[in-house]
Every structure is written in C-alpha cells, then in structure tokens.
Amino acid sequence: MTEITDVFFDLDHTLWDFDRNSGLTFKKIFQEQKINLDLDDFLKVYEPINLEYWRLYRDEKIEKEELRYKRLKTTFDKLNYTIEDDLIDVISEDYINYLPLFNHLLDGTIELLEYLKTKYRLHIITNGFEEVQKIKLEKSQINDYFQVVVTSESVGVKKPNPKVFEFALKEAKVSAEKAIMVGDSLEADVLGALAVGISPIHLFKDTPSSDERIISVQSLLDIKQYL
Template identity: 80%
Template structure:
C-alpha cells in the first residue's frame, strides 16, 4: 500500500459509535415522553428493524421520511405498545435532533486518526443525512481531521452506487488506485469501493459477513498494521 495517498472513512459504526449514541438519544426521549417501555427491550427489537429500513432507504425503496417514521412504528407494533402517530412523528424528530448531540466514538478512533493524518489525506463518505452527519463530526470534534466530507444526499445517490465514490474521488482530487475505503458495511463500503477500483478495509463484527478477497479487521487500531 505504498502508493496510497488518501483514505476515505465511513462514519456511523466505523468511527462514530452509532449504537451507543443512539441508545442515549432514546433514553433521553423515553424519559421526556414518559414512555412506559423498557429501553433495552425496545433497542433489541429496534436495532435490526432500523438496519432493514436503512437497507430499503439505501436501495431507494423508501424515502427519508418513511425511514424515520416506519422504523419506529414497526418497532412499537412488534412490542404491542400503542403509540399515536403524532407522538411517533415527534419521537422521530427528537431522535434526529438529539442523536448528534452525543459524541461517543469507537475505541481507537482518535488514536488511529492521529496516526494516519501524518501520512495521508483523510476524508469521509457517508450515507447518513447531510444535516446530521456534519453535526456528528463537529460535536465529536473530529471534523478537523478530514479534508473532504461527502454525504449521499449531496450526491443524490447512496453507497454502493459508484457515483458516490467517483464524486468523492473527484472532490479529493485522487485516483482510485491511490485510495483506501474503510467501513463496516460489506455491501455499501467494501463492494462499493471495489466496484470503482478503491482498495477496501472492512471493519467487521460478529454480525457481519466477511469477504475473503479483502483485508478485514475487528478493531480500528488493527488498521495500523496495514497503513
């Protein structure tokens, strides 16, 4: 990887601890809205439902507004907990507002960024919502590490669509053979990067599928071995 000059990161589940920050956001909402529902039980049901709706959103099968409402509605229905639509919509809005206010990063994130910034130009490519992702970067105080931040909303398509990666490469003024993409999603980050000639590094957990063709790590600090 001696020819590499630029590294692109995914944000959620890669640098920014989405699960922890999401749980804290819901904890705040449950308290404010006085929801008589166990938070851990809710999250156990909500998290896989959220992932499935994100897949639908990524594949352009639902709109942003549907994602925000339906992931909550489906979870409450599955838990047999009655919530009026008006309250669901309010929770959806509060969640988006509160989420970027929590700023926990995955273990090793700052250490890795400090290590890499001396050797490479660093960038972000994320499928998250424009207004939310920029706040996450600012509130977690990592925005200064990145030269280019590309959101799917700013491009008009989502990872793994090649246009997102091509847009990011052009904006960063780098060719694919000199870039690396680091992300947690096999479909969006790894296969998306491979499709345009970017070398991927897959940050995986026990719930991920692993592609034997690519470098895979279980922690951010393992990446130092390759860069």
Template identity: 50%
Template sequence: MIKDVFFDLDHTLWDFEKNSALAFQDIFKKNRVPVDLEHFLTHYVPINFKYWKLFREEKISKEDLRFNRLNEAMLASGYTIEPDLIHVLSQAYIEHLPLNNHLFDGVEQMLQELIKKELRLHIITNGFKEVQAIKLKRSNLSHYFTTLTTSEDVGVKKPNPAIFEHALNKANAEKQQSIMIGDNLEADILGAESFGLKSILFDPENKTPHTGNKILHFNELKQFF
C-alpha cells in the same frame, strides 16, 4: 502508495448503537413514553437495519424511513403509539442523536497516526446531511478530514458508484491511491470494490464473513499503511 483514505462514519468511527440508545433514553424520558428501553432496542436495531437497506436501494423515502422504523419497532415491542407521537419522537430522535458522541475504541489515535503519515482523510456517508457534520464537530473529529461527502450531496447512496466518483473528484484523489474503510459489506466494501477502490472492512464483532481485508480493531490498521 495510498494517499487518500475514505471512511464511513456511522458504525465505523462513530458508535451509532451506543449513541442511538442514549438518544432514545432521553427522548422517551422527556416525552413520558413508558417503554422498556432494552426491550425496545432488541427490536429497533434489526428493524432500523432493514429500513436503511431499503433506503439505500431507493425503495423508500427519508420520511418513510424515519417514521416506519420507529413505528414498527414500537409495535414489535408491544406498544401502540399514536402516529402524531411517532412523528414527534422521530424528529426528536434526529435532533438528539448527535448530542452523544461515543467513538469506537482507538479511533482518535488511529486518525492521528494516519495524519502523521501525511495521508489525507475523508468521509463518505449515507447518513442524513443535517446531522453528519454535527456529529463530526461535536465528537471533535472535523479537523482530521479534508472532505465530507453525503449521499444527499450526490443524490445517490453507497453502493452506487456515483457517490464514490463524486467523493474522489471532491477530494482531488486518484482511485489507485485511495482506499475505503467501512462496516457495511454491501454499501462500503462491495460498493467501493465495484468502483475500483481498495477496501478494508471494519467488523468489531467479527460477524461478517469476508475474504478480503478486514480489521476488528483500529490498532490493526497500521499494517495497511
């Protein structure tokens, strides 16, 4: 029987792309940056994904991630912006990102149902420590979760098995009675499985081929518990 459920946060519970777009809309307006938001986002989303992969693989620093993803997306969108302004926008983005807190459809109802079944819920995230707790609090999710483990707490990122081990120890959870739910096949699913955890892929756009457990909407999760 499953007793502990570990969730990823961004792109799983917390609708990162929607909240990110709103943050950019706000900071571009406040800093008078004449960028077509929709055009910019078509470049930023895949570039951000690329840099997060490099960050997970310990190939770049947090500072490199924050600066380069924005600078490269601006250049790809046809805009040349001074490095000083890129730094300003990068910091403003981090500050504005947790101010919008749209969740994926069905998240709160699903969490309530899991709590009613007396399951303990936890977060394991590669997101920046200084904003993840704020996201949980401002989206009114904090009270559902017993523990929050960030990669910065551990010093390694998913899919490194050490972060899963740390999270289970922090939660006082048993591997055989735990499961990981996340959107990233490499970091969340394969990472968890290589550590020996059961897993469920959350893939709302049904774009990731996967032969294991998979859901497109959180109302499908009840079949596993």
C-alpha cells in the same frame, strides 16, 4: 499500500459509535415523553428493524421520511405498545435533533486518526443524513481530521452506488488506485469501493470476509498494521 495517498472512512458504526449514541438518545426521549417501555427491550427490537429500513432507503425503495416513521412504528407495533402517530412524529424529529448531542466514538478512533493524519489525506463518505452528519463530526471533535466530507444526500444517490465514490474521488482529487475505503458495511462500503477500484478495509463485527481482495479487521487500531 506504498502508493496510497488518501483514506476514506464511513462514519456511523465505523468511527462514530452509532449504537451507543442512539441508545442514549432514546433514553432521553423516553424520559421526556414518558414512554413506558424498557429501553433494552426496545433497542433489541429496534436495531435490526432500523438496519432493514436503512437497506431499503439505501436501495432507493423508500424515502427519508418513510424511513424515519416506519422504523419507529414497526418497532412499537412489534412490542404491542400503543402509540399515536403524532407522538411517533415527535419522537422521530427529536431523535434527529438529539442524536448529534451524544458523541461517543468507537475505541481507537482518535489514536488511529492521529496516526494516519501525517501520512495520508483523510476523508468521509457517509450515507447518513446531511443535516446531522456534519454536526456529529463537529461535536465529536473529529471534523478537522478530514479534508473532504461527502454525504449521499449531497450526491443524490447512496453507497454502494458508484456515483458516490466517483464523486468523492473527484472532490478529493485522487485516483481510485491511490485510495483506501474503510467501513463496516460489506455491501455499501466494501463492495461499493471495489466496484470503482478503491481498495477496501472491512471493519467487521462478527465474521471476516473470505474475499482475498478485502482486508478484514476487528478493531480500528488493527488498521495501523496495513497503513
């Protein structure tokens, strides 16, 4: 790691506590729209459905508008909750608008960024929507840590497509051999980085990778022992 000069981070589920902030967003929307559903029951069904639709979106199989609508429609249908399409559209729009208002970070985020900022140049590569990712960074007060912020929408393709990582390297003016990618998604962040020669650190939730090319950590602060 002595030759490393730049560290790229994913944002959602890696630094920004997506699950917690998303839950608070739905709580606000359910109260406003008088959705008569238990929030925990909703989230238990919604979260895996959301991940699956994100996979489809990442693989270019659905468009952004379809993702936003279908993840909600599928969840309400599975819960046998009758709701009009017009209201789903309202919830979808409110969700995007409200989500950046909640800005909890994963444990250790600030401590890690403070530790790294004097040793490396820090950047973001995210598949999240352009209009909300930069607001998240600003509202959670971590924007100033990063020199380059690359969203998949600005590139036109999504991680793990090599073009996203190549674009980020070019923007940061660094070679792949001198960069690290930190992310929670084994496919999008870790394997995507490996494909272009960037060394990855996998922030895993349940099971670490057995691939010897991959550093696996279960908490952000564990990264300090490697960088």
